[in-house]
Amino acid sequence: xxxxxxxxxxxxxxxxxxxxxxxxxxxxxxxxxxxxxxxxxxxxxxxxxxxxxxxxxxxxxxxxxxxxxxxxxxxxxxxxxxxxxxxxxxxxxxxxxxxxxxxxxxxxxxxxxxxxxxxxxxxxxxxxxxxxxxxxxxxxxxxxxxxxxxxxxxxxxxxxxxxxxxxxxxxxxxx
Numbered sequence: 001x002x003x004x005x006x007x008x009x010x011x012x013x014x015x016x017x018x019x020x021x022x023x024x025x026x027x028x029x030x031x032x033x034x035x036x037x038x039x040x041x042x043x044x045x046x047x048x049x050x051x052x053x054x055x056x057x058x059x060x061x062x063x064x065x066x067x068x069x070x071x072x073x074x075x076x077x078x079x080x081x082x083x084x085x086x087x088x089x090x091x092x093x094x095x096x097x098x099x100x101x102x103x104x105x106x107x108x109x110x111x112x113x114x115x116x117x118x119x120x121x122x123x124x125x126x127x128x129x130x131x132x133x134x135x136x137x138x139x140x141x142x143x144x145x146x147x148x149x150x151x152x153x154x155x156x157x158x159x160x161x162x163x164x165x166x167x168x169x170x171x172x173x174x175x
Contacts, residue, residue, distance in 0.1 A: 033082060033146025035073045037136050042066025046122050048157070059150075062157040063125050071102060071117040071136055073146055082138055082146070083115070089139040092119045095132050102136070129154050 041061065043054035048064030061067050069092050073082030080086055083104055090102035102117040121134075131153050138146040 031076045031146075032144035033073050033076055033138055033140070035071065035082075035136060035138065035146050035148040037069060037071050037148050037150045039067050039069055039150070039152060042068045042120050042122075059152045061123055061152065061154055063123050063127050063154065064157070065123050067121045067123060067152065069100075069102070069117075069119045069121065069134070069136065069150070071119075071148075073117070073138055075140065075144065077144075081115075082117075082140070086141050087138055088141050089137075090117055091137055092121065093135040093137065094121050095134070096124070096127070097121070102138075123154060127154055129156060 038057055039059055039061075040055045040057050041051050042065070043050055045064060045066040048062060048066075051065075055068070071090075074080065075082065075086065082090075087104075090104075091099040092102065093099055100119040100121055102119045104115065104117050106113045106115050107118075108114050131151055134150045134152065136148040136150060140146075
């Protein structure tokens with residue numbers, strides 16, 4: 001009974017010594033860009049009723065809704081904001097669709113503008129339910145790249161159920 005425990009302890013000790021040394025020898029991964037991504041509901045969906053409040057941040061959508069990717073990025077070496085001044089190509093790879101071009105622009109009220117990248121994606125009516133992953137890709141003028149994998153969830157649309165008014169009135173009278 002003791003031998004398996006001793007062997008298990010020896011194996012654990014070897015792993016504890018070898019794995020950190022291998023990771024340290026490989027070194028940290030060099031990053032070309034730091035990227036932040038989120039999504040909001042679009043105010044102009046083609047196949048669904050707009051939500052009561054537009055541009056609400058979420059990563060859960062229904063078929064027919066418009067998912068708008070909002071992206072900010074920075075060159076890791078220089079600290080420069082990724083903009084049309086230094087980006088040669090930016091897009092979102094969305095499952096089952098052609099690449100969606102990222103557009104650089106100002107958003108918000110004139111007195112409080114923020115500049116960032118956007119790409120609207122209309123969720124097809126037959127898009128699979130569940131979790132999916134989109135990839136945001138940037139290529140800079142000097143050959144650097146940055147990618148970010150963004151997870152989202154597609155859920156079934158809830159249908160409103162209304163009860164006939166006659167039944168509601170008779171229930172109120174019986175109380």
